[in-house]
Amino acid sequence: MSLAALMGLTLAFVARLITGAQGHWKGCPPKAEQRIYFANHQSHFDWVLIWAALPRELRAATRPIAARDYWTATPFRTWLTSEVFNAVYVSRTRSEDEDPLEPLVEALRNGDSLVIFPEGTRSNKGEPQPFKSGLYHLAEQFPQVPLIPAWIDNVQRVMPKGEVVPVPILCTVTFGAPLALAQGEDKRAFLERARDAVIELRPSHPPVSHASSHPNSHPNSHSP
């Protein structure tokens, strides 16, 4: 086993130890096919969490997006993103003649799956911010690739902004039903629909699914 593979397994183990990293496949089964996963973005930990929630066989072909300037700044970061996670690098500074989506398009042409956070930045207000248009352009160019919405829950409590040590708290990743761009669908409408699909997956807090079938339950057993 190579050092990178070992590092990957270790990271997945740590993520599971700290967060549980449970993947809940509500709308689709985990499957070895080309997919674009898109999720809400609340912390630096999000990618590792999704990655650890995936079955091990799917991890190698599922790639994150990494900002080139930050993630290639030191040899360790470069090694981590390129060898361990096989990340797709994008540049944050946009030059005139360059399409920022080009690396993603290339990865999809190769048959890889991608995980993207269409908000573009981390939000910690609960509701995700409006989605950037990249998702729409990818959906337009690759209509055959299923778009899987995902909701990452609780992760902002694991490592709030500005902290370095994560606290062990159970997190879940809920994967929803695949989405596709409808015929002639407007960009704005599609992005709104995609965002709603992500929000819809948010588990109700607290989990009360079994309370109704339970003789002990009371209508007021839900905490406010």
Next chain:
Amino acid sequence: MRLVDLRDWSVTQQVALLFVVLFGALLLASAAAIVWSLREPEDADADGAWHRERVERDLRALWIAAVVFWLAWMSGPLGATLGFAVFSFLALREYISLAPTRRGDHRSLILAFFFVIPLQYLLVGTRRFDLFSVFIPVYVFLAIPVVSALAGDPERFLERNAKIQWGIMVCVFGLSHAPALLLLDFKGYEGRGAFLVFYLVMVTAAAQLVQELASRWLRRRPLARQIDRDFSARAFGLGVAAAALVGTGLFWITPVDPLRALVMGAVTGGCGTLGEFVMRALKKDAGVRYWGNRSSITGGVGLLDRVAPLCFAAPVFFHSVRWYFV
């Protein structure tokens, strides 16, 4: 002829026999449960199905507990301490996930997970039982709110700290008494700590199982309807009586005489049942039935559910054995 021979056996052989009996009894109980589930078809009334589910859950917990107990014994002090430390970690993780904490609690939680748990179990492993008994109630009790206050967030300060402290008391302090029992040495009772843990688990489990079954058949007026519709005084009393009975029957593996074993069993069994009752109130408050995330497909861990009675019964048992009964 039979029992006399047992006394001549070495401690190791006696412990081995204990495990053979334990796993044999569990096999029988599981077989009985399977037969029961075959006789009562799935479409029985929902209430019955739910009770059966609960008994099955308890049985499964007993299996897990027995295996953990065996592994802890096999691996000696180090393994027992490490194993229960991991259990504490997982239980506290579950507890904190459902207790709403704020950003300002981050450092307190780091303290709880990465300092309090290792230190408490280090004290157990090195048999410093005096410091072990006061470390969390005295020192951590002050350290957590200090760290929290330093974070500078006054909102719901008391509530947040109380919740964290309570979680540490249950998941770390309470649970750490189980390996402490394994390592506790009495005069003339050296190396038999596993028997004490076995005694503790047996009386707690007996109290709970009998209380479950009694509440199924008796249907008495519940003591606190809002918290648990099944928890009645009579069911509780029967559970305690069962614990006392089992405790007396097991007096020969403890360092005490039958009468003291009876009292010890009743007290410990009662504490375990009351502990679960308290946990149920807590879960009602949080709006969940099990600690695991039951709305999921894969299901959560639900570990806290299983260790809760032990968390409450173990400290009471440990200290009563140490101070009153020997």
